Amino acid sequence: MKNKILITGGVGYIGSHTVVELHNANFEVIIVDDLSNSSVSVLKQIEKITGVAPKFYELDVSKYDQLETIFKENQGIDAIIHFAAAKAVGESVDNPLKYYKNNLVSLLNLIECQKKFNVNNMVFSSSCTVYGQPNVLPVTEQTPRQDAESPYGNTKRVGEDMISDSVSAYSQLNAIALRYFNPIGAHESALIGELPIGVPQNLVPFISQTAAGIREKLLVFGDDYDTKDGSAIRDFINVVDLAKAHVVALKRLLDKKNKTSFEIFNLGTGNGYSVLELIKTFEEVTGVKVNYEIAPRRAGDIEKIWADTTFANEELGWKAEKSLQETLLSVWNWQKNITN
Numbered sequence: 001m002k003n004k005i006l007i008t009g010g011v012g013y014i015g016s017h018t019v020v021e022l023h024n025a026n027f028e029v030i031i032v033d034d035l036s037n038s039s040v041s042v043l044k045q046i047e048k049i050t051g052v053a054p055k056f057y058e059l060d061v062s063k064y065d066q067l068e069t070i071f072k073e074n075q076g077i078d079a080i081i082h083f084a085a086a087k088a089v090g091e092s093v094d095n096p097l098k099y100y101k102n103n104l105v106s107l108l109n110l111i112e113c114q115k116k117f118n119v120n121n122m123v124f125s126s127s128c129t130v131y132g133q134p135n136v137l138p139v140t141e142q143t144p145r146q147d148a149e150s151p152y153g154n155t156k157r158v159g160e161d162m163i164s165d166s167v168s169a170y171s172q173l174n175a176i177a178l179r180y181f182n183p184i185g186a187h188e189s190a191l192i193g194e195l196p197i198g199v200p201q202n203l204v205p206f207i208s209q210t211a212a213g214i215r216e217k218l219l220v221f222g223d224d225y226d227t228k229d230g231s232a233i234r235d236f237i238n239v240v241d242l243a244k245a246h247v248v249a250l251k252r253l254l255d256k257k258n259k260t261s262f263e264i265f266n267l268g269t270g271n272g273y274s275v276l277e278l279i280k281t282f283e284e285v286t287g288v289k290v291n292y293e294i295a296p297r298r299a300g301d302i303e304k305i306w307a308d309t310t311f312a313n314e315e316l317g318w319k320a321e322k323s324l325q326e327t328l329l330s331v332w333n334w335q336k337n338i339t340n
């Protein structure tokens with residue numbers, strides 16, 4: 001029998017790619033998503049790729065009574081992968097309570113349901129944002145977390161703590177938190193990818209929309225950082241590689257291979273690329289010029305970060321495989337598909 005996995009936020013960017021990889025790995029998937037940051041049309045795209053329409057609940061995970069119906073109607077859920085969260089850093093500064101409610105109440109509700117319905121495994125979407133600007137690079141999982149720069153970042157920090165305290169208190173529970181670095185790229189089919197609503201806040205969708213002529217120009221926030229070319233450095237990880245890591249983490253929990261009841265892994269490539277390098281590589285692989293100009297630093301940005309991936313490589317047996325070139329080409333193929 002297939003293992004039954006509840007995917008919160010499964011219509012979203014990383015969730016949709018993970019649903020595809022879970023299908024490829026022979027899992028049965030139930031998606032819950034309130035479509036607050038995604039389009040229902042993604043479900044059709046997933047069906048085109050996999051040949052299967054995933055079971056879907058449109059509801060808000062932060063509303064306990066609604067959430068509970070899923071567990072009542074679907075006995076024997078084996079694990080949860082919890083993606084559902086609001087993720088706009090700037091918005092979280094202006095509207096912190098939206099973030100604490102959406103991200104933390106949702107997590108609390110899920111853990112309550114785990115206890116009540118004996119769902120003992122969770123994979124949680126955390127973020128490299130918990131490290132702030134580390135003093136030493138690359139960052140390992142032991143690098144101390146820093147005070148969050150934003151309410152959004154704080155929800156990831158507190159979310160990790162809520163899980164850590166819960167697995168300690170309720171001994172049947174096990175969890176893995178995955179700290180993503182900067183996820184980019186799209187599925188090779190160009191049927192799913194990142195679908196930002198409104199003006200993109202993140203670099204790569206802004207690059208591809210500028211290349212497609214939707215945005216007039218890209219602003220490069222800062223060229224006076226202490227880096228090789230003055231622009232900021234990040235660890236850009238392909239979303240399909242990232243999705244595959246979720247399958248590996250899930251199997252680890254289901255096979256009881258985890259060494260402690262709460263494990264944390266960095267998910268990155270281990271390579272740092274600068275903003276200007278990314279633009280140049282995008283131009284090289286697509287042959288399309290990106291109109292950009294240098295602008296002042298963006299408030300709250302860190303200078304540089306990239307992951308030490310040793311623990312994920314050795315302990316999970318997972319490694320990011322796709323090159324930056326291949327990944328940026330997938331972004332462009334996806335952009336062309338949604339623009340035309």
Ligand code: NAD
Binds near residue numbers: 012
């Ligand atoms: P996304 O916005 O594309 O996906 C999140 C999905 O959750 C959306 O479909 C949204 O409609 C849904 N959702 C939000 N609140 C909900 C609620 N209360 N009930 C039901 N559904 C709800 O975001 P993503 O980029 O796929 O991110 C997935 C997870 O990974 C998030 O937890 C995010 O914080 C985390 N993360 C993302 C990044 C990144 O750069 N994309 C980096 C680190 C961590």
Ligand code: WQD
Binds near residue numbers: 204233
């Ligand atoms: C990358 C670099 C920008 C847009 C964010 C969240 C983080 C995590 C990942 C969830 C920075 C520069 C950007 C633009 C630019 N998410 N940039 N012009 O800020 O590293 O991380 O997403 O957990 O918490 O903060 O990603 O893509 O926004 O920016 O120059 O129009 O690109 O200044 O140096 P970031 P990003």
